[in-house]
Amino acid sequence: xxxxxxxxxxxxxxxxxxxxxxxxxxxxxxxxxxxxxxxxxxxxxxxxxxxxxxxxxxxxxxxxxxxxxxxxxxxxxxxxxxxxxxxxxxxxxxxxxxxxxxxxxxxxxxxxxxxxxxxxxxxxxxxxxxxxxxxxxxxxxxxxxxxxxxxxxxxxxxxxxxxxxxxxxxxxxxxxxxxxxxxxxxxxxxxxxxxxxxxxxxxxxxxxxxxxxxxxxxxxxxxxxxxxxxxxxxxxxxxxxxxxxxxxxxxxxxxxxxxxxxxxxxxxxxxxxxxxxxxxxxxxxxxxxxxxxxxxxxxxxxxxxxxxxxxxxxxxxxxxxxxxxxxxxxxxxxxxxxxxxxxxxxxxxxxxxxxxxxxxxxxxxxxxxxxxxxxxxxxxxxxxxxx
Ligand SMILES: *Cc1c(COP(=O)(O)O)cnc(C)c1O
Numbered sequence: 001x002x003x004x005x006x007x008x009x010x011x012x013x014x015x016x017x018x019x020x021x022x023x024x025x026x027x028x029x030x031x032x033x034x035x036x037x038x039x040x041x042x043x044x045x046x047x048x049x050x051x052x053x054x055x056x057x058x059x060x061x062x063x064x065x066x067x068x069x070x071x072x073x074x075x076x077x078x079x080x081x082x083x084x085x086x087x088x089x090x091x092x093x094x095x096x097x098x099x100x101x102x103x104x105x106x107x108x109x110x111x112x113x114x115x116x117x118x119x120x121x122x123x124x125x126x127x128x129x130x131x132x133x134x135x136x137x138x139x140x141x142x143x144x145x146x147x148x149x150x151x152x153x154x155x156x157x158x159x160x161x162x163x164x165x166x167x168x169x170x171x172x173x174x175x176x177x178x179x180x181x182x183x184x185x186x187x188x189x190x191x192x193x194x195x196x197x198x199x200x201x202x203x204x205x206x207x208x209x210x211x212x213x214x215x216x217x218x219x220x221x222x223x224x225x226x227x228x229x230x231x232x233x234x235x236x237x238x239x240x241x242x243x244x245x246x247x248x249x250x251x252x253x254x255x256x257x258x259x260x261x262x263x264x265x266x267x268x269x270x271x272x273x274x275x276x277x278x279x280x281x282x283x284x285x286x287x288x289x290x291x292x293x294x295x296x297x298x299x300x301x302x303x304x305x306x307x308x309x310x311x312x313x314x315x316x317x318x319x320x321x322x323x324x325x326x327x328x329x330x331x332x333x334x335x336x337x338x339x340x341x342x343x344x345x346x347x348x349x350x351x352x353x354x355x356x357x358x359x360x361x362x363x364x365x366x367x368x369x370x371x372x373x374x375x376x377x378x379x380x381x382x383x384x385x386x387x
Pocket of ligand 1: 048050051069071092093189191192193227228229230267268269270271
């Protein structure tokens, strides 16, 4: 069984592989659901461009009125070019270069999410040289565990991200002397692919404590940005093709203390775009191993690095041949690295050279992380509305 129609699979078979295929209808439905559930509480959502920055996808997200969350100067520029309004662009990142900060200043973005004392001083200096006042939010490290892979955990004190609690006193002192920055809010982001919503509850409780502290110092916090990280179902992409946004936003509504007039911002990447993408590949060879068979694809870690980088699971389907007798396969790519493996000991229908394989849920952190290692070609992308 596969969700891809016979006609679509036929078109896939006529297209040089590997390539990414994006189902824009599913993207539309996901965005509609996101809009409905976030509007319910007046929450503002910024899309994290780093998950997938393809213009066709950005246009759809911008058209529905969402903002942009950027982590590089080029992402700020891409968001502005796509038409995201300046006042809906936020810029995070632990190592913003002077040039990137200037890009943000020139574009009059909504806020720089600042991650260190020194960064505040540099933004203040650069804004001063332009006679501007830079709006900044402090990215605080809430020391909350996201219960996700250690490479995508960002909210623990041992991580490089954010400003730690014990630095707050000196930081607030410092802010008084910096005349070209204006504190407009607090920012948090605890990690990615978070499926245990209790991590977000812990975050809310932590944010409430931080807010009380700022309250005591008589420092107003007009904006709270709670970051992103909402996870998706990589195991059952067809059963759960759209994330349960309702429960996610309700949790923040229930547990976050919101002060009068305060605006609540979210930064979601994966949850918007992961399920609409598939990496389509062809089987080059079947090779018998000692305890397994190797299914060698023409796609590798150069097209999709998540399995090699974070031991990530992606559902892998043989879409040309769904009825063969079950066999055990290690599904691997052609790259000269043993980590170039998409799945081990998977039971799949007997597969032959030339069969088409779909690696599912690859719309986020797939194509954007592709590389030309081994001098591989840039991977192509196709969209359901003009395929
Ligand atoms: C990556 C990132 C996000 C988005 O994370 P997802 O897990 O894709 O939702 C949001 N905010 C910041 C600061 C990020 O670095």
